[in-house]
Amino acid sequence: MGRDQWKAALRNPVGAVAAGLLVLLAILAIVAPIIWGDAAEETDPAALSQGSTSDHPLGTDALGRDILFRVLVATRYSLGLALLATAICVGAGLILGVLPAVLGRRAGRLVTATVNLAVAFPGLLLALFFAVVFGVGARGAVLAIGLAGAPSFARLVQTNVAAVSGRDFVAAARVAGVARFRLIARHLLPNIGEPLVVNATVLAGGALLAFAGLSFLGLGVQPPAYDWGRLLGEGLDRIYINPAAALAPGVAVVIAGLAFTLLGESIAQVVGVRAVRRRQPPAMPPAAAAAPAGTDAVLAAEDLRVAFPAPGGGWTHPVDGVSLTVRRGETVGVVGESGSGKSLTALAVAQLAPDTAHVTADRLEVAGVAPLGRTGAEVRELLGTKVAMVFQDPMTSFNPSMRIGAQLAEVTRVHERQGRKPALARAVDRLRTVRVPAPERRAHQYPHEFSGGMRQRAMVAMGLMSTPELIIADEPTTALDVTVQRQVLRLLKDVQAETGAAVVLISHDIAVVGQLCERVVVMYAGHVVEELPVGALGAAAHPYTRALLASVPDLATDRERPLATIPGRPPDPADRPEGCAFAPRCEFADDVCRTRPSLAAVGPDQRAACWHPRTQPLDLALDAVTGGQA
Ligand SMILES: Nc1ncnc2c1ncn2[C@@H]1O[C@H](COP(=O)(O)OP(=O)(O)OP(=O)(O)O)[C@@H](O)[C@H]1O
Incomplete structure (x- = not known):
């Protein structure tokens, strides 16, 4: 996301309020334990389970500890754990999401199928399952919530990676010989960052609520530690004596959850239009007919066929026995x-045909290979x-x-292991060759x-x-x-x-x-x-x-006639x-x-x-x- 988009998200009133709340919560998370940490632990045997008083505006708990201080101090733990769970969710989701693009076809499909299966389970059920597996306590709950959210994040990554990998610049990077991991890091992930940021922000809100839920059920944070969920559970026991003891942590959870979710939604409104990109048909070259083959052929294809599995079984052959020779120069x-098969022939020659395509040829040679x-x-x-x-x-x-110069330079850096500077110098030189004006400046655009x-x-x-x-x-x-x-x-x-x-x-x-x-x-x-x-x-x-x-048509074509x-x-x-x-x-x-x-x-x-x-x-x-x- 660019700076302008962040600004636009914050100009939106909902986005501004959500961001303001998050800043406030962040400040509280930092300072509250420092200022009120001791006061929140102080027991007062003379004021056990009290309602609202001038000394304790939100009352006290069963040990006489001040509820207001405890709710404020719990901000750090509650937000920290939720963010940690979100980080696990995003990390695991990213790995699962890009794996199909890294692995071979079969292993990739297996990962996709597993993710789809996991998405079919309700998130809360998965979280409960993992909470039991990892054990009761904050660590188990963080892992449970993080892993339970990972499949849906992985699905989002997979969908976006699939949409972007059909675009020409990815095919260009492949042709340029960019290795798989670099392709993902430099070309795929940066172009799907926006929907991922939006989703991660909304996820943080969900994680906060889920954490409060697990702590409330006694599966999350364990005493003497406390977060909002734990305070909510304790307060609920005495709701008829002091409703504020349950309401205060509940309101804190709702406000923080809403702040994350609304900020995510505001960002989505700003970037959403660009988040889903249309798949463009990739394109390329050669084609068909047998010409007199010679030793000076730079491309020689004989009986090149490209087949796809047909929906009703069998195969279709959009490229069906193309022979083509192109001599040097x-x-x-x-x-x-x-639809005549021109692009597909080109893709097949360049080994860029879609994964589902089956390419065969009696002979296929490109530049002698x-x-x-x-x-x-x-x-x-x-x-x-x-x-x-x-x-x-x-x-x-x-x-x-990526800047134009860097993209051009990537070819040389990958193939000739050239340093950044000489590669960029060559990029500027080539831009000059194709008569791009002010190539030094343009290379940085x-x-x-x-x-x-x-x-x-x-x-x-x-x-x-x-x-x-x-x-x-x-x-x-x-x-x-x-x-x-x-x-x-x-x-x-x-x-x-x-x-x-x-x-x-x-x-x-x-x-x-x-x-x-x-x-x-x-x-x-x-x-x-x-x-x-x-x-x-x-x-x-x-x-x-x-x-x-x-x-x-030519100049003599009668314009009155179709x-x-x-x-x-x-x-x-x-x-x-x-x-x-x-x-x-x-x-x-x-x-x-x-x-x-x-x-x-x-x-x-x-x-x-x-x-x-x-x-x-x-x-x-x-x-x-x-x-x-x-
Ligand atoms: N991934 C695919 N799966 C199944 N069929 C495909 C796939 N890609 C292309 N085809 C089919 O192959 C045929 C040839 O497509 P191709 O893109 O090579 O045509 P083209 O001559 O380049 O046309 P255009 O000028 O429109 O690009 C089309 O009928 C198309 O439906």
Whole structure:
């Protein structure tokens, strides 16, 4: 939480009153035992079990001790024990909450299931159970209350970790080779801190009440020590003689409990909007079709498949036998409608596919290394130094709680064990390379202080912190306006020319691909349906490629007429037609299309998976598509 948010929480009248009460209680907890400690222990045989008098405003207990002094002095013990229990609860909850992210899939699931089971038990029952297990007394009660609250706190941590770990900056950190514990400490926990702080504050109120309850039942603090719960229990025995003896500790418990809970609620109101973040689909690169493989291939995938367990049993294959070769220094565009499997192919290549995905390939090599079947550390080493990723949404691509310079520097610090200063110097240098103005100053800023285009440049700079052989950019310009789009595309082109890295650009927009790439790979329903040089787009053979091209507007497009669209919708991966998946939307389809066509040469460097490849040149303004490249 930032200082502004604390201020906003305190400006809220309820928050201000709650905070004021807590300050008062904290002062009491410190000074009361010093000032009134002896007086609270002093017995007065002449004033046993008295009601309110001028000497003892709240009366005395059975030994003639002053109730008011005892209630004031008990503040320290009551608050201390409640805070200790809260600390145990938060600590145990954090460990249980992040364990699934640290452990393997199976052990992680076991922890999650255990936490879910524990959450199903009422907290008070658990506390009573643990109190009996750990033994009667303050120590047992602290452990009991702390551990009883841990499962629900762990659930909160798990939910928030799961929400944040789907964001691009976490995928970026993984690709950069950040180790698991560092990933959790630097990227996950700082971004879920707000809901955790809120919950811990509310928990402290609950712990206070629970402690009073256990002491009241005789399971908590034991004589001669005393807390509010114990005083409440003693006072209740004589409630008809002196009601104040029971009311005073009761009121103290309620006020302190309310102060914690209301402060938590006020903070929640201020930060709540930001506490739950939407999961953004991560993004990345390569894709499909077999190209002439050579020894200079920086990416070679053959028959790459990604499968997910289907809800009704069996598997669906959103990526179904993709073959793709990218040569050193080459720029390849992967296009296709939403859901065609572009991003998933990229994720699979980068070993970032979701946990539930099953990735297989006849061959998968990235920069000369086969990542499939390797350990996480080896893959991190490979990806962190040789592959750079540029993600779709520049806002979610960076960790919002880290300065840009530090995030860039992390790549070098992890891989080259460089010190903080030289790593930051390199980050500034790379920001300058991607033409971020005043890079020294900008490196010390947070992502939200950057404009969208600048963030995307910084993302490219991050990829350049090492010397990548392959840059994968998944829809890098979708979230940007047209002018900035052009700048980012030009930057990618310049970077590619300067570093000699190969670029895989994923886009649903064939015009964007046409402007940057040398070769285009067209995907449809998890398959590669055509691959061809950009210069040959005017002779595209597959009806789907032609339909994509026909839907690109140019300056000559009649604005009065609706834009050309492709009729129908792509098939669901779980319900793909036999044979050519595009057949139901294709005007040339016939019976032969019931058998799946494989990629076959239809021209120089051009291959299409179609039984009826088109040979007529397309009547389209190619400049609109290729920016004059063709
Ligand atoms: N975790 C998942 N579990 C099950 N199916 C998934 C999962 N992730 C993706 N898919 C499915 O895989 C298919 C391809 O998704 P992918 O994100 O690769 O498409 P895309 O071509 O990149 O589309 P877009 O341009 O919209 O990002 C989709 O049908 C999607 O529903």
